Amino acid sequence: MLEHFCECYFDLSGLILCPVLGSITLLFIPNSRIRSIRLIGLCASLITFLYSSVFRIQFDPSMAKSQFVESLRWLPYENIHFNLGIDGISLFFVILTTFFIPICILVG
Secondary structure: OHHHHHHHHOOHHHHHHHHHHHHHHHHOOOOOOHHHHHHHHHHHHHHHHHHHHHHHHHOOOOOOOOEEEEEEEEEHHHOEEEEEEEOHHHHHHHHHHHHHHHHHHHHO
């Protein structure tokens, strides 16, 4: 059941969107509310980490090509496309990055 849920609702654009939405939320909080800023930043980074963990569940290490590939025609008249994909080593770095960001927020 989790496999079906992951296939339908999780994509790389969403992984990029999570920290962006968290950052936009932080723009509307006054600088004097440091505790709230840290809490919202921590929540956004934990959600991003959990989101990236789903990619590890679905990743097939037996495939040599990129997985979770997205392609969007960005500027069709210039033949410019927006492409995203994850291979084995980039998956490791995505999860590593999303793992360390909440730790850095807690330590900072």
